[in-house]
Amino acid sequence: MKIPIRILMERYQNHLYRIAFSICQNREDAEDVVQDTFLQYHILKKEFEDETHIRAWLMRVAINKSRNIVRAFWRKHRQSLESYMEELDFPDTESSTLFEAVLRLPEKQRTVIHLFYYEDYTIKEIAEILHVSESNVKVRLNRGRAALREEIKEDWNYDES
Known part of the structure; x- marks a missing residue:
């Protein structure tokens, strides 16, 4: 099973953004993670069992990409918690x-x-x-x-x- 990416983006973009943001604690990095996650899904030549499996895969990829960003040696700038909280409703x-x-x-x-x-x-x-x-x-x-x-x-x- 392979669901069109535009449908997945409508359903899961906000979920992926929130989990990426909670790890990266930076808006730009979280947005990059979401884009990279959907890009990886798009080029992946894998068939999934069902939509639940796709959602779990997307979450796992987003978490891994977020952790990679946090661990990156060049990441010296961090957004303060206060400015992060201002962005959320x-x-x-x-x-x-x-x-x-x-x-x-x-x-x-x-x-x-x-x-x-x-x-x-x-x-x-x-x-x-x-x-x-x-x-x-x-x-x-x-x-x-x-x-x-x-x-x-x-x-x-x-x-x-």
């Missing part, structure tokens, strides 16, 4: 505060939290996308949740003072 301040806390997590926890809560993947699907065991995904989720709980509790305690 949130329905309320609690959503914005939570997303900021997610971005401060270590990459492994941040990626799993993002895929689980923002992209609605199951633990099994995340394990397949990241090529790790389901128990590893559960550990990363639990550690990420614990870190978020501590950070948010600190914010709430600070607000009450």
Whole structure:
């Protein structure tokens, strides 16, 4: 199965951008990752089982490309968290505060939290996308949740003072 790229772009462009942005933390790099991901799909001579398999493949490629950019030796400039947050729209301040806390997590926890809560993947699907065991995904989720709980509790305690 091979779905036309324009259809995939309509369906998954925003999802890929968000996951790339959460790793790269830079708008331009995230846009490059999305374009490169769709380009790689376009030139790929592979047939997929179904659309779910295509979506998982796109996410995996976007994550890998994002990590490559972050690891690149020339990457010395980074967009500040404040300027990043200005580019995103949130329905309320609690959503914005939570997303900021997610971005401060270590990459492994941040990626799993993002895929689980923002992209609605199951633990099994995340394990397949990241090529790790389901128990590893559960550990990363639990550690990420614990870190978020501590950070948010600190914010709430600070607000009450």
